[in-house]
Amino acid sequence: MGTNSLIPTIAHPTDFSERSAPAFAHALRIALNTKSRLCLLHVKEKGSEDSWTSFPHVRELLACWGLMGVDEPPSEIEAKLGIEVTKVEIQHRNPTSGLFEFILGHRPDLIVLATHGREGLNRWLRGSVSEEIARRTHVPTLFIGPKSQGFVDATTGHMRLERILIPVAHDPSPARSLNILASLLAPLGVSPAALHFLHIGDSVPQIDVASGAKRQGEVEVMQGPVVETILRVAQERHAQMIAMPTAGHDGFLDALRGSTTEQVLRRAPCPLLAIRTA
DSSP, rough: OOOSSSSSSEEOOOSSSSGGGHHHHHHHHHHHHHHEEEEEEEEOOOOOOOOGGGGGOOOHHHHHHSOOTSSSTTTTHHHHOEEEEEEEEEEOHHHHHHHHHHHHOOOOOEEEEOOOOHHHHHHOOSSSSHHHHHOOOOOEEEOTTTTOOSOOTTTTTOOOOEEEEEEEEEESSOOHHHHHHHHHGGGGGGOGGGGEEEESHHHHHOOSSSSSSSOGGGEEEEOOOOHHHHHHHHHTOSEEEEEEEEEEETHHHHTTTTTTTHHHHHSSSEEEEEEEEE
């Protein structure tokens, strides 16, 4: 496996539902592009009838994409494609607690997961354990929301990521999150020209991205309601991803709860990447 990947480990929590399938395709495609280790995570609740065979079928999807034969052994995935895929079944009475205990212990570099509207999002955010972990880990997370048109074609495996909308503000300062974004996008071959910065307000915040710096004059400035304006611009510009710097003194997940990021996520027309600012 490629040991120099800028995204060494990607975690994809799955509930085995059809609604999780697009997130699985995104996680697998990104892992292929970055030569990362992909961990498929499922928490098996007590009394659940879920089985090992319920995990997303990696070889079948890779065969559908024309990358390997469906009958080739699992060892060929790493030998042929340079990625390692592991399936982790977490035994825990509480799905949220089990998932976040794993994330805290293994510290992936990127999480890719599907959300199923407000109910689904609340499932990931509730509980004192998740809040405690949020205070101690800041993992960039790619959310595939209920209204998202993904940038990975699950049928062909083709990835198209040419227009990324990045809302920025003075507070929180976007500097750290933008540099993390640059490191995540670099191995995906995303051009700096794909980044479209949007500020809703008056004076423009200073933008300095490590890979492909943008000048202040290249930040589009608009007025209006923050959430509605972000969603409108994303729709009008046919954004393929929204990258949101998130804040909150209690941690990443507390920053999402009730925040601009969460409100945008519920209605976003494309996947949303949330990156903790500090």
